[in-house]
Amino acid sequence: MSLEIINTPIFATIQDKGRFSYTHIGVTHAGVMDEYAYYIANMLLGNKKDENIIEIAFANVEFKANTNTQIAVTGAFCELFINNEPKKIWQTHNLKVGDIVKIGKFLEGSKVYLAVKDGFKIKKEFGSYSTTIKENLGGLNANRLQKGDILKINSHTLHHTSRLKDIFHPKYEDTLLLRVVLSYQEESFSAKEKQKFFSSEFTVSNEFNRMGCKLKGEPIKCDIDGIVSEGISFGAIQIPSDGQPIILLKDRQTIGGYPKIGSVLSIDCFKLAQAKPNTKIRFKQISIEKAQKKLKEFYNSFN
Template sequence: MSLEVINNPLFVTIQDRGRFGYSHIGVTNSGVMDEYAYFWANKLLKNSFDTNILEIAFSNVIFKANENTQISITGADCEFFINDEKKELWQSYNIKKNDIIKIGKILSGNRIYLAVFGGFDIKKEFGSNSVTIKENLGGLDGNKLKKGDILPFNSCTFNYTMKLKEEFIPKYEDNLTLRVIFSYQENYFLDEEKKRFLTLTYLVTNDFNRMAVKLSGEAIKCEINGIISEAIAFGSIQIPKDGQPIVLLKDRQTIGGYPKIGVVLGIDCFKLSQAKANTKIRFQEISYEEAVKKTKEFYSFVS
């Protein structure tokens, strides 16, 4: 009763909502990069919203089902096959023993999510199954999946499937506007620099992983070179000495010493996680009150 990894995938990890309340001992939150795709993958299977899932970051991943189950695939648009028959994303599928599931070429977006009914039967660490490689936590052995890994689940047989309406399926575009709350060390940035920050267009660089994404564009100047290291929130925008913004994501370090001009709205970071290199990024200011409202609306919608 398991899903078996048949080939050697480049980067597949087990994730869930993440682990919370351990930053004081240096343990980062981790968790899925795109919560929108994650929640829908579980919702299509009627799983609880904290059920673990596979986050797939590169093409060419092959699994074998060793028992009957139901799966769903969401996230980045990709070539997806069951027993060499091409299938659509954002819906559930009934899987039989010995079925072969393959993720081929990624067409748009960055990260694909594969969920099984009931999740994988794996012991949690610090309240989560999420893999954080730099901390050697989560998953099967604190690392990405490799050929021969066995992911146990409870076998089930179904006579129905579910599909998400087209209107709710996101399109991963080459232009993104990220909403920002000015905060942290904003007083160390002149008003003219903050205005420039909101008018400039940046590009996503190849320096992009689960920890952070570095952007490239005209430099933003800060009145100080650094700060005493302090806690870092999800979506924080660091401005290092070269003036190129860095947006901190799920596997970010728990503390840092670069000044931060503000923080990207968390639900916009989910869209950012699907951006490819050279995606154009612009920032738009949002009030704290509006940010809270938008965040509540998001979680009310997916729950």
């Protein structure tokens, strides 16, 4: 009883919410880049909220069902085929033995999520299924998925389907407004530089992966060259010596020595995760109180 990878994906990994409480020993947080798509996929299947999922970063991935099951595909709007018949995403699909699933071209967005009923039967490491290649942890053999990989699953013969109403489908836009909580290091940036940061338009560069997203734009200057290395939060905005902001994401290093002007609201990082190079980025300041309220509203919406 399994789902089998039958071609060679460029970059697809097993992820879940990530690892918590291990950064003090240098273990990366990891986890899905777009938590909205992740939670919806598991909700559609009636899975546990923290069940594992496949995160697909490039087009053309093919699977074969070796048992009856049900899947949900969410995230980037993509071409989805089952036995060469086009299907819609943001809903469930029932599979029977021998069915071939293909994730084709990405039309909007950059991360597709494929979840299966009851998740994949693999072991957790440090409390998570998430793959972290540079630390040799999680997933299937601690690596990206490859041709011939067999992902064990439970067998289910289901006849119903579930779908997300169109009104709740995300929009993947060419310009993003990201909300930022200023950091305690903001005093190392002059009022002029902070004003420049919030009034400028930046562009997503090609240096964009699971570790972070480097932007291109008007350089932001800091009054100090560096700091003593310290822990780094999800969404932290580092300002290196070239002045080009780097937004740190799920596979970020656990410590760093660049000054940080602030941190992007985590739920906005999920939108950033679906961006492509050349996407335009603008920043807007938000208070810590409003940020906490927005986070509570987001996570409570899945209860």
